[in-house]
Amino acid sequence: MNILIIGGGGVVGQKLAHALAAKGTLRGQPIDRLTLADINDPTPVTAPFEVTTARCDIASAASVAEVITQDTDVIYLLAAIVSAHAEEDFDAGMSINLFGTYNVFERCRTLETNPVVVFSSSIAIYGGEVPDPLGDHSYPNPQTSYGGQKAIGEILLNDYSRKGYIDGRGFRLPTISVRPGKPNRAASSFMSSILREPLNGQEAVCPVDPEFLHYYLSPRKCVENLIKGAELDAADLGQNRVMQMPGRTWSIAQLIKAMTAMTGPEAAKLIRWDPQPEIRRIVSGWKWDIHADKAERLGLSADSSFEDNIRYYLEDDKPSA
């Protein structure tokens, strides 16, 4: 079993690599090799199998051909230009999120090896005038280019799978929180930083009201679901290889209440409330009444309370003092 993670240097890619190292198998077979590929050299992980790292720019078909080879069994395609970044730089979003995805699928078609491809889509595909509730059968009417490019990736994944070029599985990731590390250029970045920074004793800015609702999943659960996603039986996937990954809807106030319940009242005092119009404009186009019926039926799951999300951060990610 030879696994490639494209976006292997990112938060989810690194956590997935560690989880695969701990598990040692995928799809019932021992893992022989794991390749972490990213635009910059990813941090290697320690594992009971060979781990290699590679630079890869998926906007280049030649670069993709270097990392996807005849013996690649499973590909995780997690690399993306995130929402606010793709909104500012239309060309960057198109070249990575659309043409990069195409390059990955096209490479698989050329090889004729029908690898398992796990594709991270996003709840950013939802939006606009499509009525709630949203889920597996809702029209993608995103109000960001990132969401549009992910929606296109979904359709490509389905068609390449239907044609037998890949064995694709697409999952619309909820917003991941608490996301470790530094803020990124996702408009949703604050949905982790308002918890992470205070939990680390630092100040953070919240650009929306406490009533703001959104759909969340912890990184730990996300990785569990990505592993289950690769292991699903193709016969159970039906005619739509893309599904909503389970998450849960919480308000900002509920996030903060969970943090307080887990660590006491001091952390919340480090949040500064400062409306930011551009972030508000993007996130107000996002939807939260989201359902993941198909994925739940197939055994994927959400966190049971946001206290769990806080606990996972403290256990897995909080930098030691």
Place this chain on the structure above:
Amino acid sequence: MNILIIGGGGVVGQKLAHALAAKGTLRGQPIDRLTLADINDPTPVTAPFEVTTARCDIASAASVAEVITQDTDVIYLLAAIVSAHAEEDFDAGMSINLFGTYNVFERCRTLETNPVVVFSSSIAIYGGEVPDPLGDHSYPNPQTSYGGQKAIGEILLNDYSRKGYIDGRGFRLPTISVRPGKPNRAASSFMSSILREPLNGQEAVCPVDPEFLHYYLSPRKCVENLIKGAELDAADLGQNRVMQMPGRTWSIAQLIKAMTAMTGPEAAKLIRWDPQPEIRRIVSGWKWDIHADKAERLGLSADSSFEDNIRYYLEDDKPSA
């Protein structure tokens, strides 16, 4: 008012050109010039304004740049590799239906002229495991590459419109019947030929059962709707620039009954019933419980009976003896 029809040599493109010639105006302004562009030289039409023809291969960005210029006000993008053809030749479908569409929208973005772009999508975007009824808010789960490529075009149209690069309007065309001319490589081709050939005194083959249901529109109504589509006020379009074009659902038996009602019993005797597995496989993945709420609200309309479809063919298209 300077109009470009890409796919101007096709059945709908030619009829649209004639209708524009008869109307003389679009969006309340006199038409100054009409350019018919297609992969082969289109037949010119006689009009009270300048009509030019051009060869254009939308798979080539340079070719697109020759026909879309600073003074192009309205673009009809009707060119496509049709369903059975795109199913046989995956590369051809991708290069015209996906990259060709991208090239057209990208050219508009570069020009910064925000032209009106009327894009023909298709009911082929529907399919798979999405529940009936289908319409403006249904997830595209097509079971053909053609349908997938059209669904991608819809998402691009919406995003380029949202960003202000084009003033896009997308319409999912029902199957056009009675389509004049020769059979084409659409899997739906028989849905016209079983009427057209008998009406012309020739034999035709029907590959499906009389009970087979499908969603239809006459070419005359389609062109009326495409003209209305360009004339809709952008403010009325909302956040989703793509909608179902109204059609009506009929069985093959109802089509034939309408032909008999209009022209007598002889025509139906020219239909030979011959199951064709590949055509059946494709068309059985298509949906027929389709609704066009948004387009109807905006004033677009379907035929009132299939007798009308037959009458329009006899009036507009039947070759003289």
